[in-house]
């Protein structure tokens with residue numbers, strides 16, 4: 371029997387398990403996940419209704435063969451009396467921005483259905499609730515060491531370990547920052563803050579937007595100071611009309627600079643015709659993997675250095691309800707944004723937290739204080755900086771090596787992980803955020819769903 375060990379039971383691991391259950395053939399799938407439930411991870415464990423998906427239902431199907439899958443599920447769910455608050459968004463179901471917690475329920479339901487399909491041909495999935503701390507590969511299979519001291523063998527293993535939180539300052543005082551910081555999604559902890567107190571947020575991306583929603587839900591009404599290197603805020607997601615796929619029409623556009631120039635031209639054309647610039651931008655999405663893998667190391671580096679902040683704020687857009695709150699607070703002067711670098715922690719009195727920052731273009735550093743600090747600087751993609759047993763062991767054993775630009779880990783296009791010497795493993799695979807360096811965009815629902823389907827076919831085709 372083919373025993374497949376999936377490390378991580380967030381969206382990636384769960385969708386992979388569901389795809390494997392649906393493929394013909396007997397197999398035992400074990401998903402190692404420390405959280406109580408599969409299918410949630412950090413993103414879909416959200417309990418606040420205000421923490422929504424950043425795309426509408428029409429964009430967030432987990433079935434690569436049916437883009438309407440989430441819309442259909444939501445329609446039935448709402449008809450059965452679920453999510454009564456959806457009435458507040460007077461739009462068709464396809465245009466709703468569902469709460470992320472509800473999306474987790476959808477994923478779990480799709481897994482439950484796949485279990486039924488799998489049962490018919492002897493394929494099973496089991497949730498093993500323990501951390502995997504080490505992994506070894508030999509000629510006959512893979513051996514996992516678990517935090518409870520036990521070991522498990524299988525024929526193949528998949529790293530679906532997701533994202534590791536970042537906490538980078540110039541001096542890498544990550545532990546100090548993390549220790550002082552409030553979780554951006556922990557509304558309960560925020561209820562304990564002085565509601566009029568000043569809150570400091572580091573980072574201005576989508577996690578910051580979520581943190582502002584959390585503070586609002588917690589009843590916080592004081593000032594919020596946001597610091598980020600570039601001071602760029604995510605744009606709001608609108609519903610642009612379709613636009614011709616200009617990259618499909620001209621395959622000679624390859625380098626990031628060529629694509630960038632063409633895209634700017636397309637956006638100008640669209641705006642001149644009174645059409646949203648988001649329309650041409652959204653056509654680029656389908657080509658990102660190809661463009662990124664074709665680009666040279668130098669081009670990738672240039673893109674990350676010069677275009678990344680722009681890409682993040684224009685492409686990773688905010689859901690309209692969250693954006694409406696942020697815009698209101700900005701207009702009221704309760705949220706202010708400053709372009710500054712975080713230098714480290716500073717001593718503060720009376721239970722406050724202090725940070726040292728340097729404003730953009732200024733030589734002098736200054737100290738700012740607040741009743742709380744929220745770290746929303748995003749993700750640590752460089753596994754050499756991740757302080758967890760499994761990444762450390764995999765690196766020490768030479769079973770993995772950093773991916774391009776040290777973004778995640780190196781792998782072949784089918785997800786087979788490359789060892790220290792650059793050889794792709796027949797037994798160890800990865801999917802989702804660890805493949806950031808391979809695909810650039812490797813975290814969104816649709817990326818993960820497509821990878822799960824392709825990887826399941828690879829694993830099912832491989833000999834046990």
Ligand SMILES: Cc1cc2nc3c(=O)[nH]c(=O)nc-3n(C[C@H](O)[C@H](O)[C@H](O)COP(=O)(O)OP(=O)(O)OC[C@H]3O[C@@H](n4cnc5c(N)ncnc54)[C@H](O)[C@@H]3O)c2cc1C
Nearest residue numbers: 378380381382411413423424501502531532533802814815
């Ligand atoms: C807050 C947030 C909001 C997001 N919103 C959207 C959105 O609106 N739209 C969109 O398209 N994308 C969104 N994303 C991106 C994307 O959908 C998620 O990152 C996606 O959940 C990735 O799934 P994953 O399973 O790979 O990783 P994760 O969700 O991080 O799950 C990985 C799991 O692996 C487990 N794990 C890790 N290491 C081990 C180990 N050694 N042993 C056992 N278990 C382990 C962890 O406990 C974790 O549950 C969001 C991401 C975040 C963080």
